[in-house]
Amino acid sequence: MSESGENKLSQSSLIGLVIGSMIGGGAFNLMSDMGGQAGGLAIIIGWIITAIGMISLAFVFQNLTNERPDLDGGIYSYAQAGFGDFIGFASAWGYWFSAFLGNVAYATLLMSSVGNFFPIFKGGNTFPSILVASILLWGVHFLILKGVETAAFINSIVTVAKLIPILLVVICMLVAFNFGTFKEGFFGMNAHGALPFSFGNTMSQVKSTMLVTVWVFIGIEGAVVFSSRAKRKKDVGTATVIGLISVLLIYFLLTVLAQGVIIQNHISKLEAPSMAHVLSYIVGDWGSTLVNIGLIISVLGAWLGWTLLAGELPFIVAKDGLFPKWFAKENENGAPVNALLITNILVQIFLISMLFTDSAYQFAFSLASSAILYPYMFSAFYQVKYTIEHKQHATPKQWTIGILASVYAIWLVYAAGFDYLLLTMLLYIPGLIVYSIVQKNNRRRLTRVDYIFFAIIIVLAIVGLVRLCSGAINVF
Template sequence: MPEATETASKSKLNLPALTAMVVGSMVGAGVFQLPARFAGQTGVYGALIAWSIAGLGMLTLALVFQTLAVRKPQLDNGVYVYAREGFGLYPGFLSAVGFWASTCAGNAFYWVLIMTTLSQLFPEWRSVLGDGDTWPAFFISAAAVWGFFLLIRRGVKEAAAINFIVTVAKLVPLALFLVLVIFFVRWDVFAGNLTGGYDVPGGESLFAQVQGTMLITVFVFLGIEGASVYSRYAKKREHVGTATVLGFLSVLALFASISILSYGILPRAELAALPQPSVGGVLEAAVGPWGGAFIRVGLIISVLGAYLAWQLLAADVVYAAAKDNDLPRHFAVLNRRQVPEHAVLWTSVFVTVILFVVQFVDNALDFTLDLTAALALAPYALASAYALKIALQRDGYDGPAAGRRTRDLVIAAVSTAYTLFLIWVAGYVFLFLACILLAPATILYIVARRQQHAKVFTRPGLATFIAVLGFAVVGIVLLATGAVQI
């Protein structure tokens, strides 16, 4: 997500500065999870294929957001507005709530990650904090969530100094990781990790291995929509597309290098067994304990700074939706410091609820990571479908823009297909979980419509609600009977 809007707004950005901001919007905590997550699913060949698919798909998604920013500049209240504009009020509401829930799940992931990282830095705390899934870890995380709430409601906002510290804390350890790992790669180990086991009897097929990596590739690219936000700050409009492509390719190279080079440090089984953040474990295996400690300290600094930005983003999604009358007016109330206090309050409540729920799942870190990625997929798919729709209808493609329509049409079609494929890959469990959340949340939509004395559902909207409600009921039954477990 965007991490330096305040700085950007003060001056117009040249191409290098714009590219750096695009990179900063995409590099987050997920990159520190890559070695173990990839090794748990596939080998080198599968990783190369996975990054190729993710690279093409996510690049088209980034270009979709850029296209929408150019063709529909008036739609600037967030990702969810594209769903509302293209497919109706209720799908727009679902997109807003889904994106908000994704951001809240990401915030919960941050605290689980901080707790498990602290338990690695201080082994004597291991029995207390575990992997971020113990009750002491929950109470500490919940206290921190509400501490940030008190700061934000007093008007504390993201600052340029925080952005700089966060960026350095992320990129310097990762750069050091790449430099050191290149020198310590053992090519015999790398060769042994090539196939991931698809060539042995009983091993998973290469397709199944690649499929298993898709959600983590989505998670690490969350914030890709932030590239379009910076279009308004560019010195030259033509720099925006160039910065988007350059920034994306730089981030893709970083992510792919970290996951693939790690295969040359440890055998796949040992990589997969590393505790998260596994980048620290890989560097520790290469250079000794100081390497792991360095990565983990940098991660904690980075995550603490990024949490403030993500909490503000989550609240802003709710606030913007309320301003657009897609949520009750309650969420659009500003306090005397011009902070949307109710939006921040309910965001903090939801993050706390997610932290409570993860105490009952098998792997809190992976669950919150996958939930964050899965909840973002529908808003991304609807945005891609809207870009496809306006290209097909020639909406916004008059005059000189007509020549770009075919290009934008192809990009939007690929992005739509890719995001729909990701929804299928995520699986029905996360579809059920999303609907269990969205069905009762529809009460907020009904309240908002009645506040406007407007018809609640159109026929397509009602049909969509019935489908969501049906999936929610099925999901609850399957969870209650133990047929589906999380």
């Protein structure tokens, strides 16, 4: 269904999708996740490295959007254009699973956050929690059916609402910041006090912060996934860069300023969400209440944003002929009705399963958690490939961002862990069947390269299964 310019996404809506998708519940515990094991110096170095990698990746998305405006599927279509149908399909398959399983986590985290005010929802997996989460799930579903643009507009409003308490915390920490406290824990601390500078210890601390930053920018591709719905294609890249830099600055201030408010060796002792305890330390108990309300708004907004992403991507892939055609159906409002339906049915099934055991969800999430990183890696690789193919017109910036983003994307996959790479291969086994059927229906034969990838995935999946059954990998 064609959409008029008035019904397409503005730059502000695209920025809202980027920021809203990245800032979820994790931001509210970032102070202790990073600062609990690292001093101010290590945190600053960690953010500098992360900034170089993520900004390079954001510029990759911006450059590819400008150079290849014909690729409407964003991170999926970059993988397909650069490395063939199967890599494109595999990127989309893993991303989709990661996205909808992440929504199960958002649902339970939301209810657990509400449990801070109403104990009946404590833990997030009680019957009342699952009941209310299910009602919200289908409420979001029918909201998106009113039109992706309407849902994106509401997402922008929620994004502004979630930023208010976060920015208030930043302002309060700026006022309460004590340089002496910051200086004391600058090189890190142990139970006995401040540590002297040590290169090896500092680098160890930096690594601990980098393992946290692997996951905090998931969602940077929010605008890219919706590139086909943007009013102007160039807005997609601009929104990605603005959104990333905004979130990067917020995260940097939250984690660094906290080191000057609470002594470093006490930060690790803060209960989740640590932001609530930091603000409470500065202004009193009402600060904790405000942050917990902000957490609820933030998680609800991230849930909406990721439901949009989880429904949109399979819809786009199906339109390109790499997912079953059934996923490509739109309603009269241009919403991906079938893709959204199957996505939310799967979320609902996992929510119900958590009434009895969370083992099924934990196992599925372990399979899918690192799969969302591969599209980033192939997008960066495609930037390098595209630059090589057009080297006569390539600029130093295009070479630089491609190489830096590729190195950083490889680091992301490495940091996620080799065991998770093996488990992810199990996720792709049913995908091989779906891909084969889709290619057959489209009268496209499997290529020799496809069979090579099939063999690699099956071998790695078998290794992962053996390690899982032997207890070498523990996901519960």
